[in-house]
Amino acid sequence: xxxxxxxxxxxxxxxxxxxxxxxxxxxxxxxxxxxxxxxxxxxxxxxxxxxxxxxxxxxxxxxxxxxxxxxxxxxxxxxxxxxxxxxxxxxxxxxxxxxxxxxxxxxxxxxxxxxxxxxxxxxxxxxxxxxxxxxxxxxxxxxxxxxxxxxxxxxxxxxxxxxxxxxxxxxxxxxxxxxxxxxxxxxxxxxxxxxxxxxxxxxxxxxxxxxxxxxxxxxxxxxxxxxxxxxxxxxxxxxxxxxxxxxxxxxxxxxxxxxxxxxxxxxxxxxxxxxxxxxxxxxxxxx
Amino acid sequence: xxxxxxxxxxxxxxxxxxxxxxxxxxxxxxxxxxxxxxxxxxxxxxxxxxxxxxxxxxxxxxxxxxxxxxxxxxxxxxxxxxxxxxxxxxxxxxxxxxxxxxxxxxxxxxxxxxxxxxxxxxxxxxxxxxxxxxxxxxxxxxxxxxxxxxxxxxxxxxxxxxxxxxxxxxxxxxxxxxxxxxxxxxxxxxxxxxxxxxxxxxxxxxxxxxxxxxxxxxxxxxxxxxxxxxxxxxxxxxxxxxxxxxxxxxxxxxxxxxxxxxxxxxxxxxxxxxxxxxxxxxxxxxxxxxxxxxxxxxxxxxxxxxxxxxxxxxxxxxxxxxxxxxxxxxxxxxxxxxxxxxxxxx
Numbered sequence: 144x145x146x147x148x149x150x151x152x153x154x155x156x157x158x159x160x161x162x163x164x165x166x167x168x169x170x171x172x173x174x175x176x177x178x179x180x181x182x183x184x185x186x187x188x189x190x191x192x193x194x195x196x197x198x199x200x201x202x203x204x205x206x207x208x209x210x211x212x213x214x215x216x217x218x219x220x221x222x223x224x225x226x227x228x229x230x231x232x233x234x235x236x237x238x239x240x241x242x243x244x245x246x247x248x249x250x251x252x253x254x255x256x257x258x259x260x261x262x263x264x265x266x267x268x269x270x271x272x273x274x275x276x277x278x279x280x281x282x283x284x285x286x287x288x289x290x291x292x293x294x295x296x297x298x299x300x301x302x303x304x305x306x307x308x309x310x311x312x313x314x315x316x317x318x319x320x321x322x323x324x325x326x327x328x329x330x331x332x333x334x335x336x337x338x339x340x341x342x343x344x345x346x347x348x349x350x351x352x353x354x355x356x357x358x359x360x361x362x363x364x365x366x367x368x369x370x371x372x373x374x375x376x377x378x379x380x381x382x383x384x385x386x387x388x389x390x391x392x393x394x395x396x397x398x399x400x401x402x403x404x405x406x407x408x409x410x411x412x413x414x415x416x417x418x419x420x421x422x423x424x425x426x427x428x429x430x
Numbered sequence: 431x432x433x434x435x436x437x438x439x440x441x442x443x444x445x446x447x448x449x450x451x452x453x454x455x456x457x458x459x460x461x462x463x464x465x466x467x468x469x470x471x472x473x474x475x476x477x478x479x480x481x482x483x484x485x486x487x488x489x490x491x492x493x494x495x496x497x498x499x500x501x502x503x504x505x506x507x508x509x510x511x512x513x514x515x516x517x518x519x520x521x522x523x524x525x526x527x528x529x530x531x532x533x534x535x536x537x538x539x540x541x542x543x544x545x546x547x548x549x550x551x552x553x554x555x556x557x558x559x560x561x562x563x564x565x566x567x568x569x570x571x572x573x574x575x576x577x578x579x580x581x582x583x584x585x586x587x588x589x590x591x592x593x594x595x596x597x598x599x600x601x602x603x604x605x606x607x608x609x610x611x612x613x614x615x616x617x618x619x620x621x622x623x624x625x626x627x628x629x630x631x632x633x634x635x636x637x638x639x640x641x642x643x644x645x646x647x648x649x650x651x652x653x654x655x656x657x658x659x660x661x662x663x664x665x666x667x668x669x670x671x672x673x674x675x676x677x678x679x680x681x682x683x684x685x686x687x688x689x690x691x692x693x694x695x696x697x698x699x700x701x702x703x704x705x706x707x708x709x710x711x712x713x714x715x716x717x718x719x720x721x722x723x724x725x726x727x728x729x730x731x732x733x734x735x736x737x738x739x740x741x742x743x744x745x746x747x748x749x750x751x752x753x754x755x756x757x758x759x760x761x762x763x764x765x766x767x768x769x770x771x772x773x774x775x776x
Contacts (some may be wrong), residue, residue: 187495209771216774275648297650298634380634386772397766398595400492 169347182404200405210389210406214413217386220300221369224307225361228315231308233357236319237349241328263310267377269307274378298380306374311367313391315360322356323349358425366414370407386410448482450480453698455505458496461486463508464559465706481700497522501692505699508558511684512754515549524691525552530700536727544758547686548594555686556703557724562659562742562751563599564680571652579607579676581653590629590652591702592645595635597769598757599681600625603655606679606752613755618768625772639663646671662737663719673737675747682751684724712722 149390180199181187204210211348239251258266270356273279276295284292326349334344372387379385390410393403418425457466466484475481485504487493490513497507497517517523528534532554534542541557542545548554568578571590582591592601602612602622615621629658633650639660640733645651646669656664661673687703689696705711712720712728718775723729723743741747757765 207767207771207776210769213774275650302668321710381629381632382771382776383634384776389770389774392770396489398495 177406179408181401182408184401187398187400200402201409203402204406204409210386210409213384213386213389214410216416217369217371217410218413220307220371220375220385221365224304224311224368225365227304227308228312228364229357229361232312232315232321232370235312236316236323237314240320240323255313257302258309259313264373267306267374268309270302270309271377274302274305297378298382300379300382302378303375303383306378307368307371309362310374313365315357317365318356318360319353320356322353326352362418362425366418369414370410451754452481452484453695454481455695455698455702456483456485456503457506457508457702458487458493458504459486459508460488465506465508465702466719467715467718470705470711470715473711475704476495477705478698478701480695480701481664482702494520494522497690501690502694503692504690505693506702507688507690509555509686509688510754511546511555511686512756513557514546514686516755517688518549518554522689523688524696525550525554525555526556526689526703527696527700528553530697531556531704531707531710533704533725534707536725537726538726539708541684541724544686547684555688556707557647558685558687558703558706559659560682560684560724560747561721562675562680562682563603563655564673564675565653566646566656566661566664566673567653568646568649568651569670569672571649571683573671576674576755577655579603579678580677582607582628582631585631589633590650591628591631592633592636592642592651592654593628594655595637597766598762599655600729600769601765602681602754604628605619606681609678612681612752613757615761618764622768623770625768626775629772629776640721643667643669657721658738658742659719660722662721665737666719673741675697675741677750677751679752680752682753684753685721 183196183198184194185197185199188194235255239255240255243251274294275297276293278294278297281292281294282294284294296305330348331344331353333347339347370387370390372385372391375383375385376388376391377383386406387410389405390406393399393406444489457465461484464470465482472481474593487496489512493507493509494513494517497504497702498520507523509523514523526695537557539562542553544557547557548556565579565582567581569575572581581587582593593603601615601618601621602726604624605612605615608620608624610617610621634645636645638653639657640658642654642656643664645654646664656671656673658673661671664671665673674770687706689703693699707723707725707728709723709725709728711733712723712725713731716723716732716736722738729738729743733744734740
């Protein structure tokens with residue numbers, strides 16, 4: 144009797160989950176495995192081109208120091224952008240969750256999400272107009288400040304960081320906001336009644352309790368930034384060559400899909416490795 | 431069949447005496463590169479009855495891939511002479527029947543006889559246009575027009591220089607600066623050193639003509655590599671730039687129109703190519719900004735102040751040009767590696 148029930152239960156669960164699994168298969172597993180297959184080919188197998196199976200594309204990564212240098216540069220960019228996003232986004236989320244109440248919170252929320260509704264390319268080009276020498280930022284500052292300033296951030300690493308932080312900031316604000324809102328205000332009141340100062344409350348209560356949200360947001364930012372290519376290319380100019388732009392070149396300019404695919408999987412592996420190494424810390428934060 | 435088509439078909443028969451049916455030909459080219467001009471296609475349809483449909487590519491590799499994967503889909507394809515031997519070798523394009531292209535008689539022998547266009551011992555690409563990859567200066571920022579390519583390394587222009595983000599172009603540009611043959615580079619180390627010196631001068635790389643125009647208009651650049659056809663367009667549009675062919679020389683390229691071996695409408699394709707090298711078409715196109723025509727009669731028909739006559743019509747300038755030959759995959763990879771490592775070091 145119980146086995147019949149268990150079987151029925153299993154069938155029901157399977158039935159309910161199958162759309163999700165079907166979606167994962169079609170949207171993620173199939174394209175990824177096609178790319179994985181490409182990464183082991185010598186040529187793109189279109190038309191009469193001769194091709195064979197090879198591991199050369201992966202070996203290419205180790206043959207020159209170029210790719211390793213760029214990968215490290217991309218990881219560093221990911222860390223910087225994540226750090227800046229946390230420093231800016233967490234206070235924003237705190238203010239939204241604990242300080243502001245009522246309708247003005249909704250309005251501010253809208254402002255946080257608003258950039259998400261515009262195309263990312265449009266956003267980046269807008270930054271290009273703002274940051275360029277003799278651009279909107281410089282003219283604006285000179286109109287307000289009593290002394291002349293020369294702001295030409297365009298085609299530099301700070302420009303890339305600004306563009307990326309602006310693109311990904313909503314992630315960390317939203318995830319931190321959810322975590323911060325779940326903190327019972329009574330806990331803070333209790334700490335205050337035991338004469339804890341603001342810093343202690345932040346450090347001992349708010350931060351530990353909101354850490355899962357904060358870390359989720361950080362991961363959501365770090366992973367795409369490491370592979371980003373559009374922002375560095377447009378805002379970075381000469382210094383805008385990263386691992387992502389090299390992968391893009393393989394697909395768009397050089398037409399070497401197998402190498403591009405192999406580099407993508409190396410990036411994926413390295414990112415997974417970083418997350419695996421960080422997972423004990425992440426797990427401790429969850430509990 | 432509706433009336434206009436019948437009318438057009440009858441006109442076509444009476445005009446050429448050979449066309450029997452109105453065909454729809456498919457042309458594969460870069461977007462906005464001459465063959466897809468609305469008025470030109472209309473004029474062709476009117477005189478022959480054939481309609482023209484365009485498809486585009488963004489790189490030579492993509493063009494070759496499209497030819498390989500879609501046999502029979504294209505009737506005319508633009509191929510840079512440096513790639514014609516490869517396309518011919520793979521059997522993607524067939525020989526052109528010179529007799530059915532009347533305007534070919536006005537194309538000079540040195541272009542018609544170009545070694546690469548005659549891959550496999552027969553004409554496989556009709557010389558259409560040629561041009562230079564050299565550089566242009568912003569005349570608002572540079573008082574005296576430079577005569578040497580060394581202007582790129584002049585520290586007075588530090589942070590105001592740009593070259594295109596393309597490995598082959600960068601390496602060949604440095605080959606000219608180091609006095610080497612662009613088709614037979616012997617001292618790659620010298621090129622690496624020269625490009626490495628250039629890097630701190632560069633503000634950004636440019637990718638497209640549009641990029642280039644924006645950077646120049648914003649005053650971001652003093653001097654940047656550029657294509658002659660694009661330069662004529664930018665100057666015609668009123669940008670304060672001047673195209674320079676330095677004493678060290680410049681990179682030359684030649685574009686041909688070919689007919690895929692799998693085309694089923696070869697007759698119409700020949701007619702279209704004939705129209706593309708017609709002086710009447712070229713003079714009108716040149717007014718909007720075009721590269722130099724391979725047809726001597728067309729080039730001569732230009733007004734004297736036209737960019738292509740003034741700059742590229744000068745035999746002394748043409749003598750300094752090194753025309754691009756096919757590049758082996760091995761060299762291509764070497765150049766790409768060199769360029770990537772230089773960019774990664776920034």
